[in-house]
Amino acid sequence: MDMNAFLNNCAALVDTALETYIAACIGAPAALLDVMRYSVQAGGKRFRPALALGACELACGDPMPALPGACALEMIHTYSLIHDDLPAMDNDDMRRGKPTSHKIFGEAVAILAGDGLLTLAFQVIGQRGNLAAIHELARASGIEGMVGGQYLDTQAEGKAITLDALKEIHSKKTGALITASLRIGALLGDGSDHLLDCLTGYGEHLGLLFQITDDILDVTGDSAALGKTIGKDQEQGKATYPALLGLDQARALADETAAAALATLHSFGSEADIFRRLIDFLRHRNH
Amino acid sequence: MDMNAFLNNCAALVDTALETYIAACIGAPAALLDVMRYSVQAGGKRFRPALALGACELACGDPMPALPGACALEMIHTYSLIHDDLPAMDNDDMRRGKPTSHKIFGEAVAILAGDGLLTLAFQVIGQRGNLAAIHELARASGIEGMVGGQYLDTQAEGKAITLDALKEIHSKKTGALITASLRIGALLGDGSDHLLDCLTGYGEHLGLLFQITDDILDVTGDSAALGKTIGKDQEQGKATYPALLGLDQARALADETAAAALATLHSFGSEADIFRRLIDFLRHRNH
Numbered sequence: 001m002d003m004n005a006f007l008n009n010c011a012a013l014v015d016t017a018l019e020t021y022i023a024a025c026i027g028a029p030a031a032l033l034d035v036m037r038y039s040v041q042a043g044g045k046r047f048r049p050a051l052a053l054g055a056c057e058l059a060c061g062d063p064m065p066a067l068p069g070a071c072a073l074e075m076i077h078t079y080s081l082i083h084d085d086l087p088a089m090d091n092d093d094m095r096r097g098k099p100t101s102h103k104i105f106g107e108a109v110a111i112l113a114g115d116g117l118l119t120l121a122f123q124v125i126g127q128r129g130n131l132a133a134i135h136e137l138a139r140a141s142g143i144e145g146m147v148g149g150q151y152l153d154t155q156a157e158g159k160a161i162t163l164d165a166l167k168e169i170h171s172k173k174t175g176a177l178i179t180a181s182l183r184i185g186a187l188l189g190d191g192s193d194h195l196l197d198c199l200t201g202y203g204e205h206l207g208l209l210f211q212i213t214d215d216i217l218d219v220t221g222d223s224a225a226l227g228k229t230i231g232k233d234q235e236q237g238k239a240t241y242p243a244l245l246g247l248d249q250a251r252a253l254a255d256e257t258a259a260a261a262l263a264t265l266h267s268f269g270s271e272a273d274i275f276r277r278l279i280d281f282l283r284h285r286n287h
Numbered sequence: 288m289d290m291n292a293f294l295n296n297c298a299a300l301v302d303t304a305l306e307t308y309i310a311a312c313i314g315a316p317a318a319l320l321d322v323m324r325y326s327v328q329a330g331g332k333r334f335r336p337a338l339a340l341g342a343c344e345l346a347c348g349d350p351m352p353a354l355p356g357a358c359a360l361e362m363i364h365t366y367s368l369i370h371d372d373l374p375a376m377d378n379d380d381m382r383r384g385k386p387t388s389h390k391i392f393g394e395a396v397a398i399l400a401g402d403g404l405l406t407l408a409f410q411v412i413g414q415r416g417n418l419a420a421i422h423e424l425a426r427a428s429g430i431e432g433m434v435g436g437q438y439l440d441t442q443a444e445g446k447a448i449t450l451d452a453l454k455e456i457h458s459k460k461t462g463a464l465i466t467a468s469l470r471i472g473a474l475l476g477d478g479s480d481h482l483l484d485c486l487t488g489y490g491e492h493l494g495l496l497f498q499i500t501d502d503i504l505d506v507t508g509d510s511a512a513l514g515k516t517i518g519k520d521q522e523q524g525k526a527t528y529p530a531l532l533g534l535d536q537a538r539a540l541a542d543e544t545a546a547a548a549l550a551t552l553h554s555f556g557s558e559a560d561i562f563r564r565l566i567d568f569l570r571h572r573n574h
Contacts, residue, residue: 027431027459032438036430083402088394107375111398112438115370118402119429122409126421134413134421142406143323144314151319151399172314 003281006274010050010070013063015041017071021124028116035105035113036120040078042096048073048181051206054274055185055199059192066188069133072125073181076141079117082110084150125184133187140180149173153238161239167208169239174214175207182206198264202275205261206282212254213282215240219247221286258283290568293561297337297357300350302328304358308411315403322392322400323407327365329383335360335464338493339472341561342486346476353475356420359412360468363428366404369397371437412471420474427467436460440525448526454495456526461501462494469493485551489562492548496569499541502527506534508573545570 001009018040022033049070056066085092085100086107092100102110118141125137139145149172156169182199185191191199219242241250258279265272288296305327309320336357343353372379372387373394379387389397405428412424426432436459443456469486478486506529528537545566552559 025429025431028435029430029438029442031442032430032435079402083398086398088398108373108441109438111370111373111375112434112441115366115401115405116430116434116438118405119425119434123422123425123429126418126425129418131413131416131418135410138406138410138413142312142410143316143319143403144312147399147403147406148315148319151316151396151403154395154399155316155318 001274003274003277006054006277007045007047007050010053010063011046013053013067014046014049014070014074017067018074021068021071021120025120032109032113032116035101035109036117038098038104039082039095039101039113040075040117042098044074044078044096046070046074047210048077048177051178051181051203052185052188054278055182055191055195056189058199058268058271058275059186059189059195062189063185065128065190066185068124068128069130069137069184069188070181072121072137073177073184075117075121075124076137076146076177079114079121080141080146080150082114082117086110089150089154128188130188133184136180136184136187140176145172145176145180146174149176156239159239161244163244166239166241166244170211171204171207174211175204178207178210179203194267198267201264202261205257205264206279209254209257209261209279209282212241212250212257213285215242216247216250216254217286218242254283288561290561290564293341293564294332294334294337297340297350298333300340300354301333301336301357301361304354305361308355308358308407312407319396319400319403322388322396323404325385325391326369326382326388326400327362327404329385331361331365331383333357333361334497335364335468338465338468338490339475341565342469342472342478342482343476345486345555345558345562346473346478346482349476350472352415352477353472355411355415356417356424356471356475357468359408359424360464360471362404362408362411363424363433363464366401366408367428367433367437369401369404373397376437376441415475417475420471423467423471423474427463432459432463432467433461436463443526446526448531450531453526453528453531457498458491458494461498462491465494465497466490481554485554488551489548492544492551493566493569496541496544496548496566499528499537499544500569500572502529503534503537503541504573505529541570 022036025033052066052070052073053063057063081095082101084090085095086102093103094100101113125134149169152169153173179200182203183196186196186199241253245253261279262276265275309323312320339353339357339360340350344350368382369388371377372382373389380390381387388400412421436456439456440460466487469490470483473483473486528540532540548566549563552562
């Protein structure tokens with residue numbers, strides 16, 4: 001299966017399941033559910049869910065046991081975007097080609113929609129009854145992972161930082177949840193310890209590659225294809241790989257990182273091809 | 288044991304355990320842990336943890352199995368205060384006698400500290416391996432509970448609402464987590480279905496009593512004893528029980544609610560006395 005078909009299949013599964021989970025919250029204010037839907041169903045690539053579903057299929061031949069985990073991961077990712085876009089944080093007006101949540105619904109409601117999605121993620125992943133997966137989600141999305149990375153990023157804004165500091169920020173801010181997506185998928189598919197170890201290594205390189213290519217796109221991409229404002233990082237004085245290394249060196253680091261990610265899959269055959277193709281896909285994406 | 292001694296004992300247990308859980312997050316930025324400590328260790332009464340510990344003791348004779356759940360409940364409560372105090376929400380400058388988190392650390396960091404505490408709560412309660420307790424916490428603190436109530440409250444601000452609408456707001460905004468505190472304590476103590484049912488009814492009346500007395504204190508209390516700004520509700524045009532019913536009728540409703548709460552405990556002997564005393568305690572508190 002080619003990468004676009006795989007991502008589209010995953011997205012179709014996840015879009016439907018996300019709506020099912022949201023619609024099941026019959027005790028919640030209907031208007032608040034619509035605020036959450038506005039951001040959750042904004043046409044995201046469902047990258048983290050796809051990692052979880054792919055890892056689960058690699059573990060047990062079936063992606064479906066990971067579906068609640070995949071939806072929980074997307075809820076966490078979406079809440080983080082809503083909160084990151086707030087005026088007090090990155091102050092972004094556009095996201096996935098639409099006005100951000102706080103631009104439409106106001107800051108108070110956007111904060112609450114984010115809090116609601118974060119909490120619902122744990123309700124949903126809890127349904128699979130896998131405590132290791134719940135722990136993985138909490139650790140990767142919390143202060144030792146994504147929230148911690150976001151904090152470090154906030155503190156680093158406008159300051160000169162080293163390449164190592166930048167790597168630490170990104171390994172927490174985006175890398176932790178990417179690696180957790182793979183691990184949660186493998187855990188929900190009852191994968192072996194060997195599979196978990198390999199996917200952990202793969203995820204660490206993948207997260208770095210994802211961030212470098214994201215930073216490069218912020219310099220070279222076009223706003224319409226990306227669905228967000230371009231040049232925002234530079235304008236805000238954010239440290240990025242192109243800013244620290246120059247564009248050519250950033251591209252070289254992306255190539256090295258891609259090779260290291262592929263090496264973690266050497267003990268798997270064609271059943272892991274989707275994860276090999278993903279590396280090429282990220283390396284050459286334009287949005 | 289009298290109520291103050293019980294609350295003090297619970298607070299001592301919970302204060303120590305909360306610090307242990309926070310200090311264990313060795314992968315988190317140290318400065319962010321301090322921001323969380325600032326709000327978590329601000330001398331709260333630990334009311335929700337006390338409910339969980341008391342319910343667990345009623346279930347199995349020992350409060351300790353509920354300690355992780357008690358700490359998770361306090362983390363959820365604290366995150367909700369940090370987010371509610373934000374300028375976009377209630378815009379409060381003082382909380383528990385100290386400047387609010389965003390006044391000291393800025394809005395971005397306060398939002399992240401709240402997100403971090405919310406996420407850590409699920410990491411901590413997950414340690415007990417009780418999926419029913421995790422589900423209870425997610426449901427009561429999310430869009431069908433606390434976050435949903437906060438949303439309804441935000442939407443009702445400055446509008447004329449009915450007594451029934453006010454009760455719905457409060458049963459979600461504060462009642463859900465109070466009832467969940469009792470249920471989580473009972474679940475972690477392997478309590479019987481009968482105990483869970485009785486504590487659920489007790490919690491619903493207790494939550495209402497808590498809110499009515501809180502509203503009354505906002506009118507009649509003094510700022511120093513409460514550690515927060517007085518008259519804030521009225522100033523913001525918030526619907527409260529005294530505003531809707533008048534002070535005398537609000538006090539009468541508090542008395543009725545207290546009696547209904549006590550009635551739910553009729554099948555228990557002296558082992559439930561702490562929950563009987565709590566009703567008197569709330570009825571006559573001045574902060």
